[in-house]
Amino acid sequence: MSLAGKVAVVYGTRPEIIKLAPVITQLVDDAFVVDSGQHYDHELSGQYRAVFGIGEPDVRLDGVGGKSRAEQISRMLVGLTRVFEEQRPGIVLVQGDTNTVSAAAQAANYLGIPVGHVEAGLRSYDRAMPEEINRLVAGALSDVHFAPTRRSAVNLINEGVDRERVMVTGNTVVEATHRAIRQSARPVASWFPNGSIPPAFAVATIHRPENTDSAPALARVLRGLQGLAMPVLFFVHPRTRAAIERFGLQRETNGLIMHPSPGSADFLQVLSAATVVVSDSGGVQEESTVLKVPVAVVRKSTERPEAVDAGWATLVRPGTDIATAVARLLRSDRPDPSVPTPYGDGAASLRIAAVARLIAEGREPAVALRLASDHAGQEAPSDAVMDSGSATR
Numbered sequence: 001m002s003l004a005g006k007v008a009v010v011y012g013t014r015p016e017i018i019k020l021a022p023v024i025t026q027l028v029d030d031a032f033v034v035d036s037g038q039h040y041d042h043e044l045s046g047q048y049r050a051v052f053g054i055g056e057p058d059v060r061l062d063g064v065g066g067k068s069r070a071e072q073i074s075r076m077l078v079g080l081t082r083v084f085e086e087q088r089p090g091i092v093l094v095q096g097d098t099n100t101v102s103a104a105a106q107a108a109n110y111l112g113i114p115v116g117h118v119e120a121g122l123r124s125y126d127r128a129m130p131e132e133i134n135r136l137v138a139g140a141l142s143d144v145h146f147a148p149t150r151r152s153a154v155n156l157i158n159e160g161v162d163r164e165r166v167m168v169t170g171n172t173v174v175e176a177t178h179r180a181i182r183q184s185a186r187p188v189a190s191w192f193p194n195g196s197i198p199p200a201f202a203v204a205t206i207h208r209p210e211n212t213d214s215a216p217a218l219a220r221v222l223r224g225l226q227g228l229a230m231p232v233l234f235f236v237h238p239r240t241r242a243a244i245e246r247f248g249l250q251r252e253t254n255g256l257i258m259h260p261s262p263g264s265a266d267f268l269q270v271l272s273a274a275t276v277v278v279s280d281s282g283g284v285q286e287e288s289t290v291l292k293v294p295v296a297v298v299r300k301s302t303e304r305p306e307a308v309d310a311g312w313a314t315l316v317r318p319g320t321d322i323a324t325a326v327a328r329l330l331r332s333d334r335p336d337p338s339v340p341t342p343y344g345d346g347a348a349s350l351r352i353a354a355v356a357r358l359i360a361e362g363r364e365p366a367v368a369l370r371l372a373s374d375h376a377g378q379e380a381p382s383d384a385v386m387d388s389g390s391a392t393r
């Protein structure tokens with residue numbers, strides 16, 4: 001069977017569902033959707049697909065979830081190669097920096113199928129992060145790079161990527177966030193024990209290995225949350241909950257209002273009402289910025305410096321007191337809420353789908369980018385990039 005003229009969209013985690021759903025919606029019948037099974041959970045994945053208005057995938061790989069990184073990538077590489085050999089799409093779209101991205105980009109490239117990377121060009125310059133390696137692999141193998149910001153585009157060009165293959169699209173998180181928040185049915189007050197919203201409160205999410213793989217690192221985060229001068233809604237990732245129990249840090253959670261991770265719509269609804277956010281999640285950093293809620297990013301580095309530069313985020317590195325950093329963030333001057341988000345105008349999926357269709361129909365990537373830019377009345381990708389200035393870390 002040939003899918004010439006069709007666009008294969010590959011996801012494997014819930015963040016990928018969130019950010020690729022707007023693209024799938026734009027592509028309609030031109031999309032052939034593949035779930036790699038990286039984080040597959042039928043109930044949760046189904047909830048996310050329902051919120052974002054997309055149906056079941058056309059293909060789902062088995063035996064991937066819960067394996068080591070190396071085994072996940074090897075199993076996905078074999079499985080996706082088989083799918084792409086049998087179906088032969090006109091282009092494969094991947095998003096972000098997951099193991100799925102690395103495997104799908106390799107499988108398509110080895111078969112001579114063009115690869116389009118959504119959210120291309122993010123860089124933390126920290127190769128100890130698995131995500132950074134996945135981003136670099138995708139950057140090396142992609143034929144067209146959909147950069148969410150001009151800084152991301154400059155990162156790619158500084159690495160030697162042909163500027164004619166780079167398009168500054170904006171980030172699909174803008175569309176996804178605004179769609180999801182309209183789907184929430186749970187009142188914000190219901191998250192609090194007394195059923196009322198306090199005058200100020202924080203939302204916290206922590207899950208990255210740098211914050212959960214050692215007792216001192218996790219204790220620092222928990223004590224930092226306890227030190228905030230407001231109630232804290234702590235949405236606890238399964239990895240974090242297991243680490244709290246493993247290290248015996250239950251005392252460090254006293255006073256925190258703890259809940260399991262909610263669905264996307266309900267989470268964004270409560271996030272929009274928060275005074276401040278404390279998180280190590282890249283996606284939450286973006287969503288907070290879209291909703292204009294200040295966020296303290298508890299990490300050594302971030303591949304999303306635009307939010308920091310815009311004044312909506314601060315990076316809280318190891319050794320920095322979290323409560324002090326949050327207090328400083330709340331005292332600082334922040335941008336006028338009317339100032340547009342650094343992640344674009346909410347039309348990223350439209351631009352990505354237009355280019356993907358042209359490539360699937362047989363156009364060269366550089367030609368497809370130029371035609372799509374001309375049709376939309378935008379600057380050519382090369383001009384947009386040249387205006388970006390230099391990338392900074």
